[in-house]
Amino acid sequence: xxxxxxxxxxxxxxxxxxxxxxxxxxxxxxxxxxxxxxxxxxxxxxxxxxxxxxxxxxxxxxxxxxxxxxxxxxxxxxxxxxxxxxxxxxxxxxxxxxxxxxxxxxxxxxxxxxxxxxxxxxxxxxxxxxxxxxxxxxxxxxxxxxxxxxxxxxxxxxxxxxxxxxxxxxxxxxxxxxxxxxxxxxxxxxxxxxxxxxxxxxxxxxxxxxxxxxxxxxxxxxxxxxxxxxxxxxxxxxxxxxxxxxxxxxxxxxxxxxxxxxxxxxxxxxxxxxxxxxxxxxxxxxxxxxxxxxxxxxxxxxxxxx
Amino acid sequence: xxxxxxxxxxxxxxxxxxxxxxxxxxxxxxxxxxxxxxxxxxxxxxxxxxxxxxxxxxxxxxxxxxxxxxxxxxxxxxxxxxxxxxxxxxxxxxxxxxxxxxxxxxxxxxxxxxxxxxxxxxxxxxxxxxxxxxxxxxxxxxxxxxxxxxxxxxxxxxxxxxxxxxxxxxxxxxxxxxxxxxxxxxxxxxxxxxxxxxxxxxxxxxxxxxxxxxxxxxxxxxxxxxxxxxxxxxxxxxxxxxxxxxxxxxxxxxxxxxxxxxxxxxxxxxxxxxxxxxxxxxxxxxxxxxxxxxx
Numbered sequence: 001x002x003x004x005x006x007x008x009x010x011x012x013x014x015x016x017x018x019x020x021x022x023x024x025x026x027x028x029x030x031x032x033x034x035x036x037x038x039x040x041x042x043x044x045x046x047x048x049x050x051x052x053x054x055x056x057x058x059x060x061x062x063x064x065x066x067x068x069x070x071x072x073x074x075x076x077x078x079x080x081x082x083x084x085x086x087x088x089x090x091x092x093x094x095x096x097x098x099x100x101x102x103x104x105x106x107x108x109x110x111x112x113x114x115x116x117x118x119x120x121x122x123x124x125x126x127x128x129x130x131x132x133x134x135x136x137x138x139x140x141x142x143x144x145x146x147x148x149x150x151x152x153x154x155x156x157x158x159x160x161x162x163x164x165x166x167x168x169x170x171x172x173x174x175x176x177x178x179x180x181x182x183x184x185x186x187x188x189x190x191x192x193x194x195x196x197x198x199x200x201x202x203x204x205x206x207x208x209x210x211x212x213x214x215x216x217x218x219x220x221x222x223x224x225x226x227x228x229x230x231x232x233x234x235x236x237x238x239x240x241x242x243x244x245x246x247x248x249x250x251x252x253x254x255x256x257x258x259x260x261x262x263x264x265x266x267x268x269x270x271x272x273x274x275x276x277x278x279x280x281x282x283x284x285x286x287x288x289x290x291x292x293x294x295x296x297x298x299x300x301x302x303x304x305x306x
Numbered sequence: 307x308x309x310x311x312x313x314x315x316x317x318x319x320x321x322x323x324x325x326x327x328x329x330x331x332x333x334x335x336x337x338x339x340x341x342x343x344x345x346x347x348x349x350x351x352x353x354x355x356x357x358x359x360x361x362x363x364x365x366x367x368x369x370x371x372x373x374x375x376x377x378x379x380x381x382x383x384x385x386x387x388x389x390x391x392x393x394x395x396x397x398x399x400x401x402x403x404x405x406x407x408x409x410x411x412x413x414x415x416x417x418x419x420x421x422x423x424x425x426x427x428x429x430x431x432x433x434x435x436x437x438x439x440x441x442x443x444x445x446x447x448x449x450x451x452x453x454x455x456x457x458x459x460x461x462x463x464x465x466x467x468x469x470x471x472x473x474x475x476x477x478x479x480x481x482x483x484x485x486x487x488x489x490x491x492x493x494x495x496x497x498x499x500x501x502x503x504x505x506x507x508x509x510x511x512x513x514x515x516x517x518x519x520x521x522x523x524x525x526x527x528x529x530x531x532x533x534x535x536x537x538x539x540x541x542x543x544x545x546x547x548x549x550x551x552x553x554x555x556x557x558x559x560x561x562x563x564x565x566x567x568x569x570x571x572x573x574x575x576x577x578x579x580x581x582x583x584x585x586x587x588x589x590x591x592x593x594x595x596x597x598x599x600x601x
Contacts, residue, residue, distance in 0.1 A: 122320060124529050125581030126574060127537035131327065137560070138331040222430035226541060229432050230556075257436075261545075264439055264456070271436075279433060286428040 002298075005291020011284030015277075019078030027058065027069070030076040030251065034059075034067035052267045062269040064260075070273050077251030080147075080234050081281070084155050084252075085224065089216035091159040096166025097209055103167065104174025105197060128161050129226045136232050143236045147249045150236035154227075158220060169212065170205065177204050207296045214289040221254070221282050228258030253278045320578070325354050328570045331559075353567040360568060369569040371558045378572050381554060386576060389539065389550035390583070396473025397535055397584050398591060403474065404481020405524065405595065409512060411482055412489035427479045431538040435472050435545045442468070458547045469546045477535050481524075488523045492516045517599050525592050532585055536577070551576050 023029075034053065040046045051067035053059055061070035135157050143150055177183070178201070186196055224234060228248075231237055235250030248255025256274035263271040329350035360366035367378040411420060426434070439456045446452045455465040492498070493516055501511045543550045555573030559566055 122578050122581050123323065124533040125536050125578045126324075126327075127533065127540065129537065130540065133556075134327060134330040135334060138335050138565075218428055225430050225432055229541060229544060261436075264436075265443060268440075268443075272440075275433065275436065279429065282428060282430075283425065286425070290424065 002291055002294050004287050005295060008284050008287030008289075008291055011280060012288065015078070015281055015284060016082060019075060019082055022075040022078075023072070026072055026075055028072045030068060030072040032069065032072070034063055034069075052270060054267075055269055061273045064270055065267070070270065073251040073256060074253065074274060074277055077248070077253055077256060078277075080151055080250045080252040081221070081224065081254065081278075084151055084234050085217050085220045088155045088158045088162070088220050089213055091155075092162040092166050092216050093209055093213045095159075096163040097170050097205075097212075099163065100167035100170025101174055101197065101201060101205070104171040105178060105193070105201065107171065107175065129223055131161055132157055132223065132227060133230060133232065136227070140232050140237050141239045145236070147235035151234050151250065151252075154232075154234055158223060162216065162220070166212065166216065170208070173205060173208055174201060177201055207292070211289055211292050211296075214285050214292065217285050218282055218289070221278070221285075224252075224254040225257060225278065228254035229261065231258060233258060253281070324571060324574050324578070325357070326350075328567060328574060329353050331565045332567065357568050357571060366568045367572065369558060369566050370561050378569065382551070382572070382576055385549060385551045385554040386580070388548060389543070389552070390580060392469055392473055392542070392548065392550070393535065393539065393580065393584055394587060395470060397477065397532075397588055400474045400476075400478040400535075401481055401524075401531070401588060401591060404478040405485050407478070408482045408485025409489055409517065411486040412493065413508075413512065423479060423482060427483060431472070431476050432541045432545065434476060435468075435541060438468055438472060439545075457545065458549075465546050465548070469542055469548060472542055472546075473535070473538070476538050477531055480531060480534050484527055485520060485524060488520045489516060492519050495519075513599050518596060521592055521596050521599075525589070528585065528588055528592070532581060532588070535584075536581060551580070 034049070034051050036051070037049045038046065039049070051063050052065045053063045053067070055062040059069050059071070061074065063069050064073065132154075136154060139153065140150065145153075183196060183200055186200055191200075227233070231239075231246040233246075233248040233250070233255035234252040235248065235255070237255075238247045238249050239245070240247065245259075247259055253274050257271065257278060260271040260274065332353055333346050333350040335344055335346060357366055368375055369378055369381075370376070371381075411423065429437075442452070442454055442456050454467040456468065458465045489512075493512075498511060498515060501515050506515075539550070540552045540556070542548065543553045544556075547553075551573055555570055559570050
């Protein structure tokens with residue numbers, strides 16, 4: 001266990017713990033609203049309290065313009081961000097990994113040489129997030145389905161669009177491992193296809209899967225954010241007319257960032273605090289990924305000297 | 307299959323892909339009563355047939371924006387040039403800086419710089435854009451000096467510096483990582499130690515021995531580079547309020563009358579054309595690098 005991995009794990013575990021148990025310790029609830037009030041103290045100095053309140057002792061993260069505590073909102077939304085990103089990554093890795101493994105094992109390609117005709121690559125000009133936007137935009141505004149259903153729909157779409165890239169990465173890796181000596185020797189002593197995949201290919205890909213999994217989480221969080229910039233939030237968007245305003249139904253983190261985009265100039269904490277939480281969360285996973293890579297490098301260099 | 311037949315079939319495939327994929331908002335609609343998803347395939351197919359029928363009357367190339375009907379050909383010209391200018395400058399400078407810094411990063415001993423690069427590479431594009439905007443607002447509020455415009459407030463005064471900085475740095479970060487990775491691998495090769503043994507200078511070895519063998523990897527990764535560039539394009543134009551292609555398409559895709567299928571299809575075709583153009587320019591640039599440093 002190296003320092004990077006440890007730091008990443010600590011950040012992630014603290015965040016996970018806060019999101020699941022934080023609501024029991026938080027000073028405010030997400031339904032609690034601070035009303036406009038006017039106080040006059042003993043010295044005759046008057047004070048007008050109007051939300052949004054800037055960060056103070058009672059609301060360490062401040063409140064939004066409806067007087068709801070930001071910390072309560074972050075804690076309420078964290079579950080959606082965390083569970084959705086991890087589940088989507090898991091589905092992508094399991095399905096994409098199995099497809100890639102079999103494609104790599106059965107394909108007749110040589111490693112590093114893609115048979116793709118280059119002109120197909122023009123489709124790179126259409127980013128994944130636009131595909132998701134196209135699918136979700138008709139569904140996500142003021143839906144009658146529950147936030148959980150909406151989060152599920154978005155997760156399924158995100159999982160589906162991500163599977164091809166995972167599958168092709170795993171396929172590339174499988175192609176390289178398939179050419180190794182030990183596979184050849186296993187074949188020559190009569191190992192079946194299933195044995196080779198189970199006992200030779202998969203164990204060598206295990207570490208790659210783990211690193212890929214963490215990287216996918218980071219990618220998915222990025223996609224959540226990009227979608228949120230275009231008002232597609234995990235769990236659906238409530239759209240108010242007159243003035244037009246988009247509000248996340250679940251207080252999910254990227255949603256909080258997306259809906260607070262106009263607070264760049266004034267009441268900046270409404271934007272900065274979710275953004276900071278989101279960045280720290282991403283960096284936590286990133287550190288885990290770097291730490292794992294280091295760990296496996298050490299592990300393998302040890303073995304190779306024997 | 308002959309090469310020509312393969313080529314045409316792929317072109318048709320791409321066209322079909324765009325036509326089918328643009329009809330999603332029509333096909334996939336939630337049931338207003340219980341929120342269940344419903345598929346309206348017939349509506350999707352009819353929008354495709356309308357697209358082709360509209361060629362004669364010209365409806366295919368007109369769209370509604372804020373109540374007025376506009377011609378696609380007139381509007382796209384301006385948007386295309388806006389997007390093209392930002393993209394071509396960003397791509398060319400981003401790649402040049404990426405290759406140069408990539409070389410530098412592969413030989414430097416400053417570990418903290420590499421770590422900083424790793425950290426920035428993981429942040430999503432919109433976070434970088436927002437942080438840049440924050441920086442400007444912060445400087446302005448501290449010193450009263452507005453260094454750059456944070457976003458365009460009208461088409462006459464477009465924000466220039468920040469969008470360019472963003473279109474340059476985000477692809478450049480990818481390029482730096484990629485080049486320094488391959489440079490590191492190349493510098494371990496035997497011919498490098500041979501060149502060193504012959505007493506050639508460090509700079510000469512890097513540029514004339516190692517770099518020509520790194521450039522093929524750069525060329526192979528151009529599509530990934532372009533994908534990053536295009537993936538960020540939407541975010542840039544939206545956050546900086548630039549009137550480019552993506553803004554034209556995605557701010558007008560939904561109007562009071564409903565979804566404008568023909569506009570989205572035309573817009574995506576324009577994007578693919580842009581992709582091809584910029585890709586050609588970048589390939590030329592890599593070719594030029596190869597020519598300069600070949601021995």
